[in-house]
Amino acid sequence: NAGVTQTPKFRILKIGQSMTLQCTQDMNHNYMYWYRQDPGMGLKLIYYSVGAGITDKGEVPNGYNVSRSTTEDFPLRLELAAPSQTSVYFCASSFVAGFEQYFGPGTRLTVT
């Protein structure tokens, strides 16, 4: 049982480039989440999804987009990368909102 997997593990982007961070879970969870973690700042919710075809904004959605075409996958898209998007990105999933969330290993992104 892999749980939540994320790719890539590391990435360096130039300003203005775009990329997609991949997230897959094999626990048949309805809810999936994208967070960013900046040093000393905890986890901030970017987007979340309550099921296939349904997504909604979290606390810090600007500069990101998501889609949820299947229960398993929840990719995060960065368009026109900016230095402010340098961060560690975590994907998580849960059975229901407010319930135990399980995290992937993270993607460390640097925008220069």
Add this chain to the structure above:
Amino acid sequence: GQQLNQSPQSMFIQEGEDVSMNCTSSSIFNTWLWYKQDPGEGPVLLIALYKAGELTSNGRLTAQFGITRKDSFLNISASIPSDVGIYFCAGQLYYGGSQGNLIFGKGTKLSVKP
């Protein structure tokens, strides 16, 4: 947005010592969760609490859901070197704020005493 106040921000441990940390808020919570994050890894769930007053243990870890529903603490007994890392509390607001999603504290960083 809603705030969880987690303290202390950091602490140093000596092997064998007991450790205590807590999270407080001015709002009422349905759920309290405690996570540990090792360097370069994602947070790992340690303990989940769903009922006011609930006291739950996981090995040397004990956590409690405060009776007022506004706080939670985590204790680690007889600490060992592998306890170092960042500990996060997280909770779901009782009144459905933040769209029912978890709110995270900023973390307590445990390091080994030099």
